[in-house]
Amino acid sequence: MTALTLSTAGVSGLRADALVVGVAKGSSSASGDLVLVPGAEEVDAAFDGKLVDVLDTLGASGAEGEVTKLPAPSGFKAPLVLAVGLGTAPEEDGRFGHEALRRAAGTAARALAGAEKAVFLLPLADAADAGAVGEGALLGAYSFDAYKGAGGKDGSGRNGKKPLGEAVLLGGNPRDKEFKAAVERATAVAEELNRARDLVNTPSNDLNPAAFAALVQEAGKEHGLKVQVLDENELAKGGYGGILGVGSGSASAPRLVKVAYTSPKATKHLALVGKGITYDSGGISLKPAGHNETMKCDMGGAAAVFATVVAAARLGLEVNVTGWLALAENMPSGSAVRPGDVLRMFSGKTVEVLNTDAEGRLVMADALWAASQEKPDALVDVATLTGAMVLALGNRTFAVMANDDAFRAKVHEAAQEAGEDSWPMPMPEHLRKGMDSSVADIANMGERMGGGLVAGLFLREFVGEGITWAHLDIAGPAFNEQGPFGYTPKGGTGSGVRTLVRLAERAAAGDLV
Numbered sequence: 001m002t003a004l005t006l007s008t009a010g011v012s013g014l015r016a017d018a019l020v021v022g023v024a025k026g027s028s029s030a031s032g033d034l035v036l037v038p039g040a041e042e043v044d045a046a047f048d049g050k051l052v053d054v055l056d057t058l059g060a061s062g063a064e065g066e067v068t069k070l071p072a073p074s075g076f077k078a079p080l081v082l083a084v085g086l087g088t089a090p091e092e093d094g095r096f097g098h099e100a101l102r103r104a105a106g107t108a109a110r111a112l113a114g115a116e117k118a119v120f121l122l123p124l125a126d127a128a129d130a131g132a133v134g135e136g137a138l139l140g141a142y143s144f145d146a147y148k149g150a151g152g153k154d155g156s157g158r159n160g161k162k163p164l165g166e167a168v169l170l171g172g173n174p175r176d177k178e179f180k181a182a183v184e185r186a187t188a189v190a191e192e193l194n195r196a197r198d199l200v201n202t203p204s205n206d207l208n209p210a211a212f213a214a215l216v217q218e219a220g221k222e223h224g225l226k227v228q229v230l231d232e233n234e235l236a237k238g239g240y241g242g243i244l245g246v247g248s249g250s251a252s253a254p255r256l257v258k259v260a261y262t263s264p265k266a267t268k269h270l271a272l273v274g275k276g277i278t279y280d281s282g283g284i285s286l287k288p289a290g291h292n293e294t295m296k297c298d299m300g301g302a303a304a305v306f307a308t309v310v311a312a313a314r315l316g317l318e319v320n321v322t323g324w325l326a327l328a329e330n331m332p333s334g335s336a337v338r339p340g341d342v343l344r345m346f347s348g349k350t351v352e353v354l355n356t357d358a359e360g361r362l363v364m365a366d367a368l369w370a371a372s373q374e375k376p377d378a379l380v381d382v383a384t385l386t387g388a389m390v391l392a393l394g395n396r397t398f399a400v401m402a403n404d405d406a407f408r409a410k411v412h413e414a415a416q417e418a419g420e421d422s423w424p425m426p427m428p429e430h431l432r433k434g435m436d437s438s439v440a441d442i443a444n445m446g447e448r449m450g451g452g453l454v455a456g457l458f459l460r461e462f463v464g465e466g467i468t469w470a471h472l473d474i475a476g477p478a479f480n481e482q483g484p485f486g487y488t489p490k491g492g493t494g495s496g497v498r499t500l501v502r503l504a505e506r507a508a509a510g511d512l513v
Contacts (some may be wrong), residue, residue: 106487
């Protein structure tokens with residue numbers, strides 16, 4: 001993991017592989033003009049105040065995500081200057097938002113793969129800026145190399161370059177309590193988010209439900225978390241028909257994992273439920289060709305919940321956070337659940353399974369009801385649930401639905417504060433009728449149009465009465481099949497982690513429900 005440190009030393013005397021400076025497009029009428037972002041004044045002075053002219057000659061425009069490299073001026077111990085674009089400069093106060101800083105730092109960290117140390121000269125007006133830059137650098141430096149090279153699964157052998165070794169934030173005083181806390185938070189959140197990315201990227205032959213549960217138990221011992229694992233026998237005894245039904249076609253038996261962080265100062269309890277389909281073939285309703293290759297990512301919701309609980313423990317948040325991971329592998333076989341079968345869920349309701357590829361809502365239903373029995377102050381579920389939501393919102397935005405409009409707004413606000421793209425979605429009551437079944441209490445499918453909303457309505461049926469609940473459908477942003485951008489790598493992204501951590505922080509502050 002990349003190290004993150006603060007420094008107030010002079011730039012020229014710092015030994016590093018590179019100095020990172022920011023550039024932007026001018027916000028005035030001459031919007032095409034390149035401008036230097038605050039923080040790089042000492043480097044600019046060494047260029048006789050002509051660093052912008054040099055970068056302009058090299059073709060830099062200041063566009064977001066653009067990287068321009070040039071030799072450092074004489075007298076500096078770092079040999080390279082890397083200029084990263086932040087986009088259009090703000091017109092009002094001149095301060096860039098945290099997400100712009102986060103993305104710029106992530107872009108620079110990716111471009112500096114192989115370097116041992118880089119000094120970031122991006123603007124740090126306060127500790128929150130330092131946290132954003134640090135978080136971006138740590139997330140951008142992420143690399144999943146466990147299966148590359150002669151080193152094998154332990155990652156000791158790598159094909160290609162190692163991630164950036166250390167990111168130094170210049171201008172942040174390491175003795176300042178606020179700056180120090182910001183760096184500690186950025187480190188904890190980024191490391192746990194990268195844990196979620198690792199889980200999503202791990203192939204299904206190495207991450208089945210039992211293996212996932214074992215990893216949670218190991219982390220529980222390390223961070224003082226209480227972990228309870230229900231195996232297939234205990235699930236059968238407890239009547240968890242949804243999880244058992246989905247997992248019935250696989251040689252890898254399902255699990256329900258409860259992982260709890262308890263604060264002695266907590267007055268609120270936040271419950272989180274994550275979809276953990278470690279591989280989704282679609283079951284008997286087999287997915288078409290071309291849709292199976294990335295289905296190891298269908299446990300992204302459970303990974304996000306697990307990472308959030310550990311992050312809450314590491315940050316010592318004054319709130320109780322309980323994660324429920326509904327883990328199963330959805331496979332076709334002679335023992336698999338069939339279209340037309342009826343499952344009796346943990347809540348006692350019966351569900352007619354019309355499509356075995358609508359399996360996520362079945363395992364989530366059991367976990368939601370289990371979480372509801374503890375009467376949390378708020379309940380949030382996270383799932384790579386529907387392709388319909390990808391069609392609606394694209395690959396970078398997740399949906400937020402809720403049984404309370406005010407709570408839905410708070411979840412959306414938390415996502416914005418954390419730098420994650422989300423969008424509030426409705427839950428139209430008329431769509432509920434489409435899930436009426438002639439043989440069971442409810443069917444797991446309804447109208448095709450608005451399928452993402454239908455899935456949310458199905459989940460709502462399994463939330464306990466009087467419990468404030470929200471549903472995050474992260475099917476779009478959970479797995480990036482395109483090229484990397486900003487601090488987002490190709491593959492698992494850790495979508496939802498920062499939003500859930502922010503919700504936990506707001507709950508600790510008494511600002512959630």
